Amino acid sequence: MRILIPITNFGHGGGGRVLSRLASAWTAAGHPTDFLVDARSPKPYFPTDAGVHRFDERGLVDGPAPDESAFASSGNGLSIYQGMYHGLNQIGTNYDVILANHSLTAWPVRFARAGNARKFYYVQAYEPEYFALESGWKSKVLRRFSEWSYSLALHQIANAPIYVGHRSIRATSWIPPGLDVSVFHRRSAIPHFSDRDTPIVIGTIGRKEATKGTIHVLEAFTRLHALDPRFRLRVAFGNLPDGWAQRPGIEVVAPRGDAELAAYYRSVDILAAPGTVQLGACHYPVLEAMASGTPVVTTGYLPASADNSWLVPVRDSDAVADAILNIVATPAHELERRLDLAHSAVQRFSWQQVAKDFLDQFSNAAKLSHD
Template sequence: MRILVPILSFGRAGGYRVLSELANNWVSRNHDVDFLSPDSSDEPYFPTKAEIRWVNGEGVVSAQRQAKAKPSGRYHLQALSRGLKVVGHEYDVILANHSLTAWPVALAACGNAKKFYYVQAYEPEYYANRRTIKGYVLAFMTALSYHLPIKRIANSPIYFRYRNLRTSCFVPPGIDLSIFKPGKDAKDLERAESIVIGCIGRYEPEKGTIYVLRAFEKLHQRDRRFQLRVAYGNLPEGWKHDGCEIVVPKNDQELASYYRSLDILVAPGTVQHGAPHYPVLEGLACGIPVVTTGYMGATPDTAWIVGNRDVNSICDAISRLVADPLTRQQKSNQGRIVARAYSWDSVADQMLTVFNGELS
């Protein structure tokens, strides 16, 4: 099967990891997989075995990237649209993966290629939360993209009927279980000299970082053993605390080591509960107690589910799990079992099954 994955640029967000890992798995199964990217993009952050076809604003496609100063978003869309018209007909499958790639994929004439749209989040909600004119325009364009004539594949069943998004096809994201795995035995938190709480620091309000910080402040005030370890920083301007440490993992191996350095992981996102959220899946796979507002993989059997935007609920959950080693062990064991369903082999198989169903 020949598969083309058009992108506006390579980035470091979790969605790009998904695309790289899917491509790597398919290439290992002898499928021909290419990325099509504007030549203004950076090189891939996540390693890929797929070939990369670079396209410029005139629609000239090349295997060599001509580094450019960062042009406008219009340049990206124009390059991608023209590139699809040139090479789209060479493929069996074209996989759009973002609202702004769905438009050129839908509108380009690509011969007999089957077109798919992998929806990895309900994007309008995030754009609208910016509360800017550009954000509202992007939210509107993204919402419209869910009505384009492309087969939609969601990464969570919550998107089957989510606002104006409709689909009945579901393929989850995956995790590398050879990297995200348990480490040393969990320590006795009741007698420990320190209790390390962790979270992934994000600026976006909907990621809920501020609620972890406020919960930590309360817990540390009660018990000085509580420490906070934040991955990547991205803390609110002016916020600091002597009990807070920032670490910056450079790759998945270092990110997995970060998770294993924690006693508790908090994932307090405020929107689209039930959707995939990588820290939750990765934390479960590493056997770390997870406190979350409720994302894929997290249930009362595998994690401590807390109220949305509820600092006291986070504090109460952490206090309970510290005092209950038996429940910690039970949920940790069950979380690792649940995480096994998200291996890349399984996820890549599911996506190929969807492709083959449309091609047959």
């Protein structure tokens, strides 16, 4: 089957990586995949083997990507979705599947004339919750259009079980974002904590947003470092509150690309990711650390469970510290058992498996339409 993915631009976010990797996996499996993107967007930030068609406000246009992005969603919204709609009308009939992947792209996908193409909507996040964080009339309008998009006649697929049937989302199945298990592979040996002269390195991803829970890791580390100076904190990407990066025992690193990020996860003894929202959703730091064979402390993101990780309540720095102390005190055989379970849990998230799950959904929809 031929697959078309309409997007506004090739962004730097995790959603862009998901789409680029899926498109490459589908193409490799013999299902040619193309993006339909605004002409002002630069080349894909995340490499992909998919083809690219570009549009302006009138529809398809020829020409290469701009050397530097002239794309800006602010003030250009109408031209983006008008052009996407016209572009879909021009080439949609050449495809078997059209995949919307954002609440606002769902509208041109739904109403474009695309022959017999089957139209899907991959709900990557519950967007009204994000728009609700901002004030003003524009956010209210975006929130309303996002909510309405879930009632459109599209085959919906959620990216986590918590979104199945959540509020107005009509998805009855879910497929997670994927992971390159050849890059995020298991470390050669489990962490050991018996040597009193060896530092115990806690890892976390630096984020200033309160919902990411970084401050609770910092507070937990302060308690642990005062208790035992062996404890160190290695923060990926910085983004810490003012003054924290200069505190004793804290190191900031900046991994470049997935290979260095995977090496970072294997370089720490414990990874803490105590986010405060959308518990039960997929969270890449949790998934990547589990795949890398690193014990994880989290508030409950996929695929963490009480059997393969250490779960803590939200906004509880003491619970994070206690969980880390629990890991340090865990006998080696029990720690290895949990890490074995974690390794098994992440296999569903390999790109090959995720791509296959999508293809199965596409095929099942085709069979139902012929019955």
